[in-house]
Amino acid sequence: xxxxxxxxxxxxxxxxxxxxxxxxxxxxxxxxxxxxxxxxxxxxxxxxxxxxxxxxxxxxxxxxxxxxxxxxxxxxxxxxxxxxxx
Ligand code: HEC
Numbered sequence: 218x219x220x221x222x223x224x225x226x227x228x229x230x231x232x233x234x235x236x237x238x239x240x241x242x243x244x245x246x247x248x249x250x251x252x253x254x255x256x257x258x259x260x261x262x263x264x265x266x267x268x269x270x271x272x273x274x275x276x277x278x279x280x281x282x283x284x285x286x287x288x289x290x291x292x293x294x295x296x297x298x299x300x301x302x303x
Contacts, residue, residue, distance in 0.1 A: 244295045250284055251277070251292075264302040267293075 243257065251260050274289065284292070
């Protein structure tokens with residue numbers, strides 16, 4: 218690869234690394250469980266009350282979310298800590 222070509226292609230190398238770096242900041246359990254059917258940004262978009270989150274989690278399970286009770290507790294803990302409002 219010539220030097221000029223390397224310079225032209227740097228975004229192809231750097232941008233995915235940046236994107237991966239960003240997802241590293243997000244809670245892993247939500248990235249794993251909540252990004253298969255829609256982007257996980259659906260989850261971070263809005264703060265909700267815990268009764269609303271419970272209704273959403275129930276709805277996601279009805280749509281086919283596979284989650285163990287332990288994982289669901291982790292997800293609820295993160296939602297109540299960082300994504301809930303009164
Ligand atoms: C089996 C597929 C599936 C999985 C897995 C899934 N969802 Fe969803 N989710 C959907 C679908 C389909 C919609 C969009 C349409 C709807 O609300 O009916 C949606 C919409 C949403 C919305 C937007 C609802 C609104 O009314 O604004 C939120 C918030 C959400 N999901 C949260 C989650 C969370 C949190 C998880 C992980 C615990 C999750 N989802 C995992 C299928 C899924």
